[in-house]
Amino acid sequence: MSALLDRIDGWWLRPAPALRPAIVRILVGAYCMVLVGARSVQDIAIVEMAPSRFDPVGIVGVLSRPIDSGLAIAAIVATAALSIAFTVGYRYRFTGPAFALLLLWVTTYRNSWGHVAHGDNLAVLHVLAISIAPAADALSLDARAGRTRSTGWSAGYGWPLRLMALTTVLTYLLAGWAKIRYGGEAWLGGEAVRLQIAYDALRKARLGGTQSGLAALLLPHAWVFAPAGLGTIIVECGAPLALLNRKLRVAWTLSMWLLHVGIAGIMAISFTYPLSLVAFSPLYRVERIAARIRRRWRRRKGPPRPSTDQETA
C-alpha cells in the first residue's frame, strides 16, 4: 500500500518544465477566445430572452431572476477581453483567475435558460484548474517583462496539468457510468444509442433543426448500433487507461476523438473542445510535440539561408 502511495506521490509531484503549462494555457486560452468570440452574438440573443424563461443552474442559482441584459452583455465582453489577456499571459496572476471566474459565470448564465448543454463543461473546468497554476512563467508577456519567477523545472508546473488530466478522465468516466446506471443493458446492446439517435433526429425534424443525413441512413440498420453502444461504454469507462502509459494514452485519445467525430456526423452535435483535441493536451508532454513540429517546420522550409557575406563571396 505504501509503495503504491509512493508511486502516486512520485507521479503527482514529478517536475515539469515551465513551457508545458504555458503551451496548455495558450491552447486552452485560444480555444476559449474563439469560442467566446464566435458565440457572442448568439449569447447576447440568449440573455435578452423573456425573464419567464430563466431557469438558473450552478452558481447562477443565487439569482431568482435574470440580471439586467446590459450587465450580462458587459460580462460577455469582459470575458472576451480577459480571454486575450489569459492567452498571451498578461498580468496572469490576476487575469488568470478573473478570466476563469467570468467564463464560469458567462457559460453558466448561458445554460440558465431552460436547457443545460454539455459542450463547455470540461473547458470551463480546465480553465479553472490552470488559472491557479503558474502557467505564464514562459511564453507570455509576463515572462518578457520579467514578472515571472523561473522558467526551469518544478513540481509546481506539473501537478496542475495532472489535475486537468484527471478531470478529463473523470468527466468521461462519469458519462460512461451514467450510461450504465440509466441505460444498462440497453446501452450495451446498442438499442439505447439507436433510440437516442432516432429521438434526437425526430425532434430536429419536427422543430426544423439541422439534421444529419447519416442518422436517417443508419437508423434502419439495427446491427450498426450494437458495436457503437458497447464501444462508447468501453471508451468512456476506459478513460483511466489514458493515465497508464503513452501507447494507451494515444489509443484512448484517438478512440475518444473518433467517438466525437461519430456524434458530430450522426447527430449533428459538435463537442468542439474534444474535437479540437485541446481537451486532451494536459495528458501529453506538449512541449515535446511543439518542438517536433518546429523541427519539421524548419526542415520543410529547407536549410538556413547563407549569410550575406557568403553570398557576396
Added chain:
Amino acid sequence: MDRRQRVRTTSYGVAIAFLGAVAYPCWWPHGTDSFPLSTFPMFAKPRPVRASVSTVLGVDADGRRTTLSPNIIGGSQWVNLSVRRVNTTIRKGRRASEKLCHDIAARMEDAAPPGVVQLEVVTETFDSLEYFDTTQAQPKAGAKPLKRRVHAVCPSPK
C-alpha cells in the same frame, strides 16, 4: 515546512476539493443536472420507441403541415430551447398555448413560409424508428404521427 512539502500539501488539498466537486454529481438524484458539474445524462437515459414531440407547425390551405425553424419557434438556433419553450407553454394550458401561437405568428411576419395560412401548437407521437424507416438520406416526407393533439390554432400573417 520545506518548499516541496508546501507544494505537496497545497496540491493535494486543491486536487481533493476540485476532483471531489467534479465527482459529487454521482450522488445527485436521478434526472438532476447542472453546470459545469454534471453526470452528463444527455444520452444516458434510454428513449421509448414511441416518442412524443411538441412543436409548432405551419398549415397551408390544403391542410398540409410544414415545420418551422427553431429561430421562429424558440427565438434561438437551439432546438432544445424551442422544445423547452413549447413543452413549458403547453403545460400551462390552452391560453398559454394560444398566446405562444400568436407570438410566433407575430415573429413570422417577415419570414412566413410560403402558403402557410395558420399555425398549430401540437404534440405529435411517432414511432421514432418507423419515421426513419427508409434508405433515403432524408426522413419520410409527411410521415404520419400515431397521435396528434392540437393545443392551439391561430392565423398566420399574410
